[in-house]
Amino acid sequence: MCSPIENSIAMKLINYLIICSLLLTACAQTPQRTEPAQPVSLHGQPAEAAPVLPNVELSKELIHEFLLTEIANQRGYKAFAVEGSTSMAKKTRDPRIARRAAQLAFESGDMNKSIEAFRQWQEIEPASQMAARMLSSMLLRGGKLDEAKLELNKILKAEEANPGGAFIQIFQLVASYPDRLSALELMRSLAQPYPRVAEAHWSVAQLAQMAGNNELALDEIRQARNLRPDWDTATSLEAQFLHKSAPQQSLEVLRRYLSNYPDAREIRLQYARALLDQKQYKSSRDEFQRLAKDNPDNPDMAFAIALISLQLNDLQGAETQLNQALSKGKKEQDVVQYYLGQLSEAKEKEDEAIAHYREVKGGEYHFAAQLRVAYLLSKRGRLEEAREHLHQIQAISNQQRAQMLLIEAQLLRDAKRPEDAYEVLQQGLVKLPNQPDLLYEAAMLADKTGKPEIFEQLMRQLIQTKPDHAHAYNALGYSMLERNERIPEAVELVEKALQLAPDDVAIMDSVGWGYYRSGRLDESVKLLRRAFAGNPDPEIASHLGEVLWVRGNKEEARKVWQDSLKANPGSALLQAVIKKFIP
Numbered sequence: 001m002c003s004p005i006e007n008s009i010a011m012k013l014i015n016y017l018i019i020c021s022l023l024l025t026a027c028a029q030t031p032q033r034t035e036p037a038q039p040v041s042l043h044g045q046p047a048e049a050a051p052v053l054p055n056v057e058l059s060k061e062l063i064h065e066f067l068l069t070e071i072a073n074q075r076g077y078k079a080f081a082v083e084g085s086t087s088m089a090k091k092t093r094d095p096r097i098a099r100r101a102a103q104l105a106f107e108s109g110d111m112n113k114s115i116e117a118f119r120q121w122q123e124i125e126p127a128s129q130m131a132a133r134m135l136s137s138m139l140l141r142g143g144k145l146d147e148a149k150l151e152l153n154k155i156l157k158a159e160e161a162n163p164g165g166a167f168i169q170i171f172q173l174v175a176s177y178p179d180r181l182s183a184l185e186l187m188r189s190l191a192q193p194y195p196r197v198a199e200a201h202w203s204v205a206q207l208a209q210m211a212g213n214n215e216l217a218l219d220e221i222r223q224a225r226n227l228r229p230d231w232d233t234a235t236s237l238e239a240q241f242l243h244k245s246a247p248q249q250s251l252e253v254l255r256r257y258l259s260n261y262p263d264a265r266e267i268r269l270q271y272a273r274a275l276l277d278q279k280q281y282k283s284s285r286d287e288f289q290r291l292a293k294d295n296p297d298n299p300d301m302a303f304a305i306a307l308i309s310l311q312l313n314d315l316q317g318a319e320t321q322l323n324q325a326l327s328k329g330k331k332e333q334d335v336v337q338y339y340l341g342q343l344s345e346a347k348e349k350e351d352e353a354i355a356h357y358r359e360v361k362g363g364e365y366h367f368a369a370q371l372r373v374a375y376l377l378s379k380r381g382r383l384e385e386a387r388e389h390l391h392q393i394q395a396i397s398n399q400q401r402a403q404m405l406l407i408e409a410q411l412l413r414d415a416k417r418p419e420d421a422y423e424v425l426q427q428g429l430v431k432l433p434n435q436p437d438l439l440y441e442a443a444m445l446a447d448k449t450g451k452p453e454i455f456e457q458l459m460r461q462l463i464q465t466k467p468d469h470a471h472a473y474n475a476l477g478y479s480m481l482e483r484n485e486r487i488p489e490a491v492e493l494v495e496k497a498l499q500l501a502p503d504d505v506a507i508m509d510s511v512g513w514g515y516y517r518s519g520r521l522d523e524s525v526k527l528l529r530r531a532f533a534g535n536p537d538p539e540i541a542s543h544l545g546e547v548l549w550v551r552g553n554k555e556e557a558r559k560v561w562q563d564s565l566k567a568n569p570g571s572a573l574l575q576a577v578i579k580k581f582i583p
Contacts, residue, residue, distance in 0.1 A: 140177050205220035288304045390404050401431075440462055
C-alpha cells in the first residue's frame with residue numbers, strides 16, 4: 001500500500017502528465033495559422049493575436065522532459081528547470097513553452113538567463129507585445145539602456161496605430177529605472193520622432209519632474225495639453241506641477257478647463273481640494289456643494305462640506321452636513337461622531353459633545369475622543385469622574401500612556417492640586433522612567449512645589465536621556481539664574497539651549513538674563529531686545545526694562561514697562577519690577 005506522501009507525489013505526476021498531454025497534443029493537432037483571429041481585451045483594445053503554433057509530434061521524450069522540468073521547478077531546482085524549458089522551447093519552437101521558459105527564468109532571479117529566455121520567446125513569437133515589453137523591462141532592470149531602447153522602439157513601431165497607448169506603457173517601464181536623469185534622456189530620445197503625440201510629451205514631463213527638471217516638465221506637459229486640450233490627465237498634471245511654486249496659476253489652469261468642460265468631475269474635485277489647500281474656504285465649499293449635488297448619496301462630499309463649514313464658523317451648516325453624512329451610513333461613523341463632538345464644543349454644548357465623543361468606538365479618532373471626554377468632565381467640575389475615565393482608556397503605546405498621565409496631571413493643576421499632579425507624574429515615571437515629556441513636566445512641578453533638588457535631578461536625567469532637549473537646558477539654567485546661584489554654569493546651560501534652538505525667544509530671554517547676572521550688560525540688552533521684538537511678553541519686558549535701567553537707559557526702561565503694563569494690566573511681575581525701581 002502506498003503511503004500518503006507517495007500518493008501525493010503520484011497524483012502530482014498524473015496532473016503534470018495531463019497538462020503536458022493537453023499542451024503537446026494541441027501542438028501536434030493544431031495546424032499552422034496564417035490569419036490569426038483578433039480578439040478584443042476587457043478594456044476594449046485589441047488583444048494580442050493568438051500565437052502561431054508549430055506542428056510538433058508528441059513523443060515520450062518530450063513528455064518526459066516536460067515533466068522533469070516542472071518537477072525540478074517545484075522542488076526548487078530552478079537552474080535545471082530553466083535549462084530544460086529553454087531547451088524544449090528551442091526544439092519545439094512553441095510560443096507557449098517559450099513563454100513558460102521565460103517565466104521560469106524570471107522567477108529564478110538570474111538576470112542573464114532571463115534576458116536570454118525573453119529574447120528566445122520574442123524570436124519564436126515576434127508579434128507578442130508582452131514578450132517585447134518584458135524583454136525591455138529586463139534590459140532596463142539589468143542597466144542595458146541602449147539595448148532596451150532598441151526594443152522599446154520596436155514596440156512603438158509595432159503600435160503605429162496607437163502610439164499614445166504605447167507611450168503610456170513605456171513610461172511605466174522606464175519610470176522604475178533608478179537613474180532618473182538617464183531615464184529622462186531615454187524617454188526624450190524615444191519621444192523625439194513623435195512631436196504630435198500628446199502622450200509622448202506627457203511621458204517626458206513625468207520623468208522630467210521625477211528628475212527635478214521642473215522647467216522641462218512644465219514645458220512638456222503644456223505641449224501635451226495644447227495637442228489634446230480635452231485631456232483631463234494633462235490638465236491635472238500641469239496643475240500639480242504648479243501647485244507649490246505658483247498656486248494661483250495652478251488654480252487658474254483648473255478653472256479654465258472647467259469653464260470648457262464643466263462636467264469633468266475629477267478636475268472639479270482637484271480644483272475644490274486646491275482651493276481648500278489655499279484656504280479659499282468659501283469657494284472650495286461651493287465646488288464641493290456642486291459635486292455633492294451631482295452625487296447626493298456620497299457621504300464623503302457631505303463630510304468635506306461640513307469640515308469647511310466648521311472653518312467658516314458656519315456651525316449650523318456644518319451640523320446639517322455632518323448629520324447627512326451620518327444618516328447615509330457609508331462614511332466612517334466614528335469619524336463623523338468625533339467631528340460632531342468638535343462641533344458641539346464649538347457651540348459650548350458640552351454634555352452633547354461628551355455624548356458624541358462617547359459614540360466614537362474605534363478608529364483613528366478614538367483615543368483623542370476619549371481624552372476630550374475626560375477634559376470636558378473635568379471642566380464641568382467632575383474631576384474624579386474625569387480621572388476614572390482616563391484610567392479606563394486602553395492605550396496602545398507608551399506615547400499614549402504618557403499623554404494620559406500628562407493630561408491627568410494638567411487636570412489636577414487646573415484644580416489647584418499641584419502636589420497630586422506631581423504624584424501622578426512620579427508614579428508614571430516608575431513605569432516609564434525615561435519618557436522625556438514625563439520627566440520635563442515632573443521636574444517643572446517639583447520646582448513649583450518647592451523641591452529644587454528633585455527638579456535638578458530630573459532635568460539632568462532628561463538631558464542625559466535626550467541630549468538635544470533645548471528646554472531642559474533652559475529650564476535648569478534659568479532656575480539657577482532666578483536663585484542667583486552657580487551663574488557661570490547657568491549661563492553655559494542656557495547658551496547650550498540657544499545653540500539647539502536659536503530662534504526660541506524664551507531661551508533668548510534666559511541667555512540675556514544670564515548675561516545680566518554676569519555683568520555683561522551690553523550683550524544682555526542686545527539679546528533681550530531681540531527676544532522682546534519676537535514676543536513682547538511681560539516677563540521679557542520686565543527683564544529688558546531692568547537691564548536698561550541698570551545700564552542707565554531709564555527713560556527707555558520706563559517706556560518698555562509702561563507699554564507692557566498697558567497691554568497686560570494684571571501682570572504682578574511687571575508691577576513688582578516697577579515698584580522695585582520706582583517706589
